[in-house]
Amino acid sequence: MPSVSVTHCQSYDPEEVRDGVRECLDHLGGVKKFASPGDRVLLKPNMLMAAPPERHVTTHPAVIEAVAELFIDTGAEVRVGDSPGGSFRNIEKFWRATGILDVAERLDIELINFEASGSYIMGGEGYPISRPVVDSDTVVNLPKLKTHSMTIFTCAVKNMYGAVPGFRKADYHREHPGPSEFAEKLLEIYLLVNPALTVVDGVVGMEGNGPSGGDPRDLGLLLASEDALALDVYIPLLLGMDPFRVPVNEAARRRNLAPDPSDIEILGFGAEVVDDFRWPSNIYYTLDLLPSGLARALMKLWWSRPAIDPERCRNCNVCVESCPADALKSGALVPEFDYSSCINCLCCMEVCPHRAFYQDKSLLYRLTSLFSGVLK
Ligand code: SF4
Ligand code: SF4
Numbered sequence: 001m002p003s004v005s006v007t008h009c010q011s012y013d014p015e016e017v018r019d020g021v022r023e024c025l026d027h028l029g030g031v032k033k034f035a036s037p038g039d040r041v042l043l044k045p046n047m048l049m050a051a052p053p054e055r056h057v058t059t060h061p062a063v064i065e066a067v068a069e070l071f072i073d074t075g076a077e078v079r080v081g082d083s084p085g086g087s088f089r090n091i092e093k094f095w096r097a098t099g100i101l102d103v104a105e106r107l108d109i110e111l112i113n114f115e116a117s118g119s120y121i122m123g124g125e126g127y128p129i130s131r132p133v134v135d136s137d138t139v140v141n142l143p144k145l146k147t148h149s150m151t152i153f154t155c156a157v158k159n160m161y162g163a164v165p166g167f168r169k170a171d172y173h174r175e176h177p178g179p180s181e182f183a184e185k186l187l188e189i190y191l192l193v194n195p196a197l198t199v200v201d202g203v204v205g206m207e208g209n210g211p212s213g214g215d216p217r218d219l220g221l222l223l224a225s226e227d228a229l230a231l232d233v234y235i236p237l238l239l240g241m242d243p244f245r246v247p248v249n250e251a252a253r254r255r256n257l258a259p260d261p262s263d264i265e266i267l268g269f270g271a272e273v274v275d276d277f278r279w280p281s282n283i284y285y286t287l288d289l290l291p292s293g294l295a296r297a298l299m300k301l302w303w304s305r306p307a308i309d310p311e312r313c314r315n316c317n318v319c320v321e322s323c324p325a326d327a328l329k330s331g332a333l334v335p336e337f338d339y340s341s342c343i344n345c346l347c348c349m350e351v352c353p354h355r356a357f358y359q360d361k362s363l364l365y366r367l368t369s370l371f372s373g374v375l376k
Contacts, residue, residue, distance in 0.1 A: 002230035003028065003265040007222045009203050012053070012062040017222070021066040021199060024224040027267035034197050035138050037075025042112070042136035043068060044195070046144040046159050047082040049212055049351055050097040056204045056216040059144045061099030063201040063222070067140060068107050080104060081112030081132055083165045084351075091115065114165040122192050125185075133163045133193055141195035141228060145205035145221070145235060147214050149280045149359065150179060150346050151186070153236055153246045154211050156198045156228035160190040170324030173345035183247035187255070190228060198231055199224045207278040212350050213357060215278070221271060229257060230264050237261050239277040305342060306349050307360035308334045319348035319357075 005027035009020035045059035095101040119128035143159035202221035208214035236243040252258035327342040349357040
């Protein structure tokens with residue numbers, strides 16, 4: 001029976017987070033269960049973009065620091081790494097903005113640049129997995145609890161996508177534009193990395209149209225498990241939604257890998273169901289349910305696609321460089337879209353440092369949203 005440990009943590013006060021993380025891991029048997037002296041432990045936070053912790057787009061540095069301290073106390077050698085979109089240009093900018101650099105300096109731990117570390121080709125599909133991930137004795141997954149306009153929810157399993165360095169991540173978006181097929185890729189990469197432990201930063205999560213343009217939501221939760229799928233099933237349930245509407249959970253269920261919610265043992269804090277959590281208004285999941293010919297026909301009239309607010313855009317072109325489909329080109333004032341090439345992966349939206357993207361919606365889309373509301 002998979003276990004999920006839950007602790008209540010109201011703020012990012014370092015003491016409170018430290019106590020919360022320790023308690024969370026104690027329910028699972030304590031940190032020493034996951035590392036021995038001399039082990040190489042890699043912490044993999046969500047470092048989606050070079051945004052400050054107050055934006056709640058990335059794993060909060062207080063959570064990373066608390067987990068790092070516990071592992072350092074076991075005598076393990078702790079490092080931190082991720083491969084966020086656009087980081088090939090300047091990973092230091094991401095480390096600095098997200099507060100991770102400060103943590104590393106305080107604790108004297110190494111920050112790893114996945115883009116410069118090489119990769120191993122793994123699995124039947126030949127996924128490139130960053131060498132420091134594979135070479136570590138223990139991978140600790142540190143996701144942020146957020147909604148995602150394409151995948152509905154991004155947390156434990158999806159955070160392992162960052163184990164793939166560089167542009168290949170964007171290629172998978174292009175090659176597998178439907179949420180269900182893309183979810184298969186997410187699941188396969190997670191299974192290859194197989195982190196020993198996942199600690200979720202749900203102190204302040206993100207609701208609405210995440211993963212970067214949504215709204216912060218106080219949840220006051222730290223959650224941990226040895227089974228990332230148990231977390232990805234339990235958390236949507238706690239937030240009032242059928243967990244198998246999340247494509248990656250459904251992909252896991254198709255392979256008999258997803259735990260039945262009733263089989264998940266909850267340890268620690270008995271959190272109450274949050275029934276007003278705002279999920280993204282998502283078209284993609286519905287399209288997955290339709291025959292492909294009908295879906296394509298409907299897509300012409302019923303669309304939601306990224307657009308740029310010129311008031312916010314600084315024309316930095318980070319989005320242009322991140323587009324896997326060459327659907328964005330530099331423009332005089334703002335980048336210009338070629339929607340005929342766009343695969344709606346929303347990588348551009350994820351990486352924009354100025355929150356300049358919004359979702360433009362067709363009339364039919366808006367009308368159907370009125371009736372269907374947000375996902376439940
Ligand atoms: S939309 Fe965002 S990422 Fe793209 S050019 Fe404008 S500010 Fe930069
Ligand atoms: S324009 Fe944005 S949503 Fe469209 S393919 Fe490029 S990165 Fe993806």
